[in-house]
Amino acid sequence: GNRARDIIRDFMSSGPVLWAHLIRNILNKDLRIGASEKSINKVYDGLLPEEFVQLAHLFEEGKDEKRIKLPIYCDIKFNGLRRKAELDENHEYFITSRNGKLYRNYVTIQKELKILAEYLKTPGIIWDGEITMGSLQDILRTSQRKKEGVELAKDAVYNIFDIVDLKK
Numbered sequence: 285g286n287r288a289r290d291i292i293r294d295f296m297s298s299g300p301v302l303w304a305h306l307i308r309n310i311l312n313k314d315l316r317i318g319a320s321e322k323s324i325n326k327v328y329d330g331l332l333p334e335e336f337v338q339l340a341h342l343f344e345e346g347k348d349e350k351r352i353k354l355p356i357y358c359d360i361k362f363n364g365l366r367r368k369a370e371l372d373e374n375h376e377y378f379i380t381s382r383n384g385k386l387y388r389n390y391v392t393i394q395k396e397l398k399i400l401a402e403y404l405k406t407p408g409i410i411w412d413g414e415i416t417m418g419s420l421q422d423i424l425r426t427s428q429r430k431k432e433g434v435e436l437a438k439d440a441v442y443n444i445f446d447i448v449d450l451k452k
Contacts, residue, residue: 389433
């Protein structure tokens with residue numbers, strides 16, 4: 285609340301400028317400090333959750349043949365928004381982008397993920413997937429609108445790529 289805001293403001297104005305800049309970035313969820321989560325966790329084991337999203341890479345002929353072992357399996361690329369979903373302290377799922385931006389319009393998906401996690405008896409897992417629906421324009425419209433976004437997003441589909449259990 286206001287007391288916390290005042291304490292932070294006092295700290296930022298009385299401490300070194302570099303610290304004020306760092307605190308501002310933390311509050312804005314902007315940790316571009318030149319070190320990855322992996323580097324920080326080498327010093328402070330398990331302090332930050334590490335990015336777990338598997339991303340595709342461009343295949344370069346003449347360079348990547350030795351790295352790839354046959355047989356290989358391919359999927360059609362989805363034209364949607366890559367998102368992860370995890371439980372909050374109230375045991376409700378919330379959906380975020382890879383950089384942590386919260387998306388509140390996918391209420392139907394959040395409810396279905398909770399039912400699925402309860403059915404699989406795996407509470408506390410993180411889902412990695414892509415939200416699709418109609419065209420990319422439709423899905424962008426659902427993610428950016430505040431008022432009618434929930435209604436627009438009711439037909440969105442969450443394609444699950446990976447299930448991550450942070451306890452393992």
